[in-house]
Amino acid sequence: MSAGPDLAPAVRAAPAGTVYRGRSGQWAFIGHRISGVLVFLFLLLHIVDVSLINIDPHLYDEVHELYGNVVLRLFEVGLLFALVFHALNGIRIVMVDLFPGAVRRERRLLAAVVFLTLATCIPGGYVILLPFIEGTLTG
Amino acid sequence: MRTTGPDARSRRPRPSFETWSWFFMRVSGLVLVFLALLHFAITHIVNDVVETDATFVAERWDNPLWRLFDWTLLALALLHGLNGLRWSIDDYVRSPARRTSVKAVVYTFSGVLFAYGTFSIVTYG
Numbered sequence: 001m002s003a004g005p006d007l008a009p010a011v012r013a014a015p016a017g018t019v020y021r022g023r024s025g026q027w028a029f030i031g032h033r034i035s036g037v038l039v040f041l042f043l044l045l046h047i048v049d050v051s052l053i054n055i056d057p058h059l060y061d062e063v064h065e066l067y068g069n070v071v072l073r074l075f076e077v078g079l080l081f082a083l084v085f086h087a088l089n090g091i092r093i094v095m096v097d098l099f100p101g102a103v104r105r106e107r108r109l110l111a112a113v114v115f116l117t118l119a120t121c122i123p124g125g126y127v128i129l130l131p132f133i134e135g136t137l138t139g
Numbered sequence: 140m141r142t143t144g145p146d147a148r149s150r151r152p153r154p155s156f157e158t159w160s161w162f163f164m165r166v167s168g169l170v171l172v173f174l175a176l177l178h179f180a181i182t183h184i185v186n187d188v189v190e191t192d193a194t195f196v197a198e199r200w201d202n203p204l205w206r207l208f209d210w211t212l213l214a215l216a217l218l219h220g221l222n223g224l225r226w227s228i229d230d231y232v233r234s235p236a237r238r239t240s241v242k243a244v245v246y247t248f249s250g251v252l253f254a255y256g257t258f259s260i261v262t263y264g
Contacts, residue, residue: 033227039175040220044249047213047256050196054259057193068189076183083179090168097165127184 024107032089035082042079070132077125084121088113160222167219174212200263210260217253221245 022029053060066072092109096102102109126133182191199205224245232238 033223036220036223037227039216040224043213043216043220044252047252047259051255051259053193053196054263057197060193060196064192065189068187073188076188080179080183083175087168087172087176091172094165094169124184128188131187131189 024110028089028092028110028113031085032093035086035089038082039079039086068131070129073128073132076128077121080124080128081117081121084124085113085117088116164219164222167215171212171215171219174208175216178209178212197264200260206260206263210257213253213256213260217249217256221249 049060049063052063067076089110092113095109096106182188186195200209225242228238228241228245232241
């Protein structure tokens with residue numbers, strides 16, 4: 001975003017404060033924000049596509065068929081990663097809030113979040129892409 | 140924060156809107172872990188996405204409990220997301236006038252879609 005001339009120097013310098021040298025915690029924070037915004041934007045889109053069923057079920061089916069397309073399947077795999085990471089990292093945040101001692105194991109907790117995200121989303125993503133993978137293999 | 144009056148003596152500050160907002164994010168987040176992941180598993184893993192057509196939705200929404208499930212998911216996810224967006228706007232949009240206008244647009248847009256989504260779930264069939 002461009003810093004307009006209407007901002008005082010102190011205010012203009014302020015956004016730099018949102019990037020701190022927090023190492024793993026910094027990346028968890030950024031990942032949580034980005035995954036949260038992505039899921040929220042999908043939710044807004046999803047409200048509109050589901051609502052089509054009230055206008056005309058055939059129209060719903062026509063639009064809904066697009067989700068079976070390989071490009072949108074890849075998008076759904078991305079949504080799965082964002083959703084699972086956001087959920088697991090959210091649990092990590094709640095744990096740190098409830099048990100302040102967990103802060104000392106902060107890096108290990110984040111490693112567990114990343115490991116569990118990959119361990120569930122890689123097989124999950126495979127299942128989502130399966131019709132495409134099989135379609136490619138069989139012809 | 141209050142610095143004068145009888146409250147200044149108590150150690151714990153009175154819960155403000157932001158305290159409740161923090162609490163809401165934790166509670167709704169934990170509920171959403173189950174609701175959102177179950178919803179995704181049903182519509183993308185257990186069933187293939189192309190199977191969740193209008194007939195699938197019709198059968199599911201025949202049961203009012205699934206409508207309640209979907210509406211709870213919609214309401215909690217939207218409020219949780221909106222509050223997260225509010226925190227992000229406060230972090231990145233520094234000019235007070237711009238902050239107010241960005242929030243006005245985001246709240247209006249989300250509010251309209253929330254009403255529209257609620258309308259879809261309630262009036263279907």
